Amino acid sequence: xxxxxxxxxxxxTGASFGTPPPTIKRRKGFFTIRKVFILFALAPALIHLLxxxxxxxxxxxxxxxxxxxxxxxxxxxxxxxxxxxGDTREPLGEGFRxxxxxxxxxxxxxxxxxxxxxxxxxxxxxxxxxxxxxxxPGAVSGIxxxxxxxxxxxxxxxxxxxxxDILNLGITDSFIYSTNYALKTxxxxxxxxxxxxxxxxxxxxxxxxxxxxxxxxxxxxxxxVKEFFFIIVPLIWPTLCTMLTLHIIGIFGSSGxxxxxxxxKYGTYTxxxxxYHVVYSDASSSVMQNYAVAAGLFFTVLTVPLVVVGRWFMxxxxxxxxx
Numbered sequence: 001x002x003x004x005x006x007x008x009x010x011x012x013t014g015a016s017f018g019t020p021p022p023t024i025k026r027r028k029g030f031f032t033i034r035k036v037f038i039l040f041a042l043a044p045a046l047i048h049l050l051x052x053x054x055x056x057x058x059x060x061x062x063x064x065x066x067x068x069x070x071x072x073x074x075x076x077x078x079x080x081x082x083x084x085x086g087d088t089r090e091p092l093g094e095g096f097r098x099x100x101x102x103x104x105x106x107x108x109x110x111x112x113x114x115x116x117x118x119x120x121x122x123x124x125x126x127x128x129x130x131x132x133x134x135x136x137p138g139a140v141s142g143i144x145x146x147x148x149x150x151x152x153x154x155x156x157x158x159x160x161x162x163x164x165d166i167l168n169l170g171i172t173d174s175f176i177y178s179t180n181y182a183l184k185t186x187x188x189x190x191x192x193x194x195x196x197x198x199x200x201x202x203x204x205x206x207x208x209x210x211x212x213x214x215x216x217x218x219x220x221x222x223x224x225v226k227e228f229f230f231i232i233v234p235l236i237w238p239t240l241c242t243m244l245t246l247h248i249i250g251i252f253g254s255s256g257x258x259x260x261x262x263x264x265k266y267g268t269y270t271x272x273x274x275x276y277h278v279v280y281s282d283a284s285s286s287v288m289q290n291y292a293v294a295a296g297l298f299f300t301v302l303t304v305p306l307v308v309v310g311r312w313f314m315x316x317x318x319x320x321x322x323x
Contacts, residue, residue, distance in 0.1 A: 064294040068286040077294035091277075092295065095269040098183060102254040102270065105187055106247055109194050114240070116195060117202040118228055134199050146260045149189050150176065182266035190256050198243060205236040241314045248310045252299040271299065 067074035084092040116134060120127045153159050153175040163169045175181045209232070217231050233240070255272035262268045264277060278292040 060293050061297065063290050064297045066290060068290045077290050078298060080291050081295045081298050091264075091269050091274050092271070092291075094267065095271045095274040098256075098258075098267075098269060099252060099254050099271045101183070101187070102190065102256045103247070103251050105190065106194065106254060107244070109191060110240070110243065110247070113195055113198060114202055114233075114236075115228070117199060117206065118232060121203065121206045122224070134195050143260075145193065146189075146257065149192075150261065153185055176261055177266060179267045182262050183268050186256050186258060186261055186268060189261070193257075201239065201243070202236070205239040206232060209235050237317075241311070244314060245307065245311055248307050249303060251306060252303060271295070 064077055065073055065075065067076065081092065084090040085096045087093040088097055116130055120131050120134075151157055155174050155177075159175070160171065163171050173180050175185045213231060213235070214227070217227050222231065252271050255270040256268075258264055258268050258270050258273045259276075264270075264273045275292050275296060278288045
């Protein structure tokens with residue numbers, strides 16, 4: 001059969017030569033078997049999310065604007081929060097002051113941690129001892145470290161014996177169970193525990209620096225101090241900005257180790273522990289719980305501009321570095 005005969009036969013049958021027969025597309029419905037199966041599989045998780053998370057969040061938000069006695073709309077909860085923040089005799093005011101202290105200490109520890117990691121990065125003299133001191137708190141359980149520290153600074157601990165019997169300082173107050181020293185003792189413990197908190201992050205940031213950049217600095221006569229401030233810090237500036245931003249986000253959650261040592265006693269209240277105590281205390285009234293919800297909402301809203309301004313301020317001093 002020739003090509004002309006094939007064309008004539010295709011014309012007689014009504015089919016076009018060289019084109020496939022037309023296909024009929026069937027429109028599928030929205031609820032297919034696969035989608036229905038996925039919907040039923042996710043239904044328990046979605047219902048749990050809507051009831052136990054979204055529902056609780058909405059109810060908590062309503063408590064912030066509600067009078068605990070009458071149930072009416074009321075802004076007195078926020079008035080109490082604002083007034084209590086300026087009065088250190090109130091637990092919330094005391095907690096606000098101590099929280100800012102812990103936040104300032106955590107911010108000051110960031111450059112100290114970076115410099116300690118720099119000693120390890122450069123393998124300076126004694127870097128092995130520094131590495132052990134930084135790794136030790138992270139390698140041991142937090143509860144064990146707290147118990148060890150409490151025994152060291154306790155009423156019958158070796159620190160008290162050394163200061164009184166060896167140095168004859170005559171310290172009678174306890175370092176943990178007294179108003180004079182409790183907050184300072186917790187700050188010292190947090191400094192010790194926080195030095196190696198971001199050790200891996202800083203070592204990773206410095207490890208990404210090209211060795212050629214360091215070698216160029218040495219050829220130009222750059223010393224260790226200038227190398228740290230003018231080479232290392234600018235190159236890890238994006239990581240530093242990210243870590244500082246995370247610190248600002250948790251500014252009102254800086255509670256230290258208050259629960260482990262004093263449970264808010266001896267002038268060591270923080271905002272986080274005050275919220276915990278109000279929510280979980282059996283003696284707490286519904287009025288105080290509404291105050292706690294209002295305080296949480298107040299500090300959440302206050303954190304947003306602090307983060308935006310802080311991030312903008314840090315970006316003014318450095319640009320993103322790619323290498």
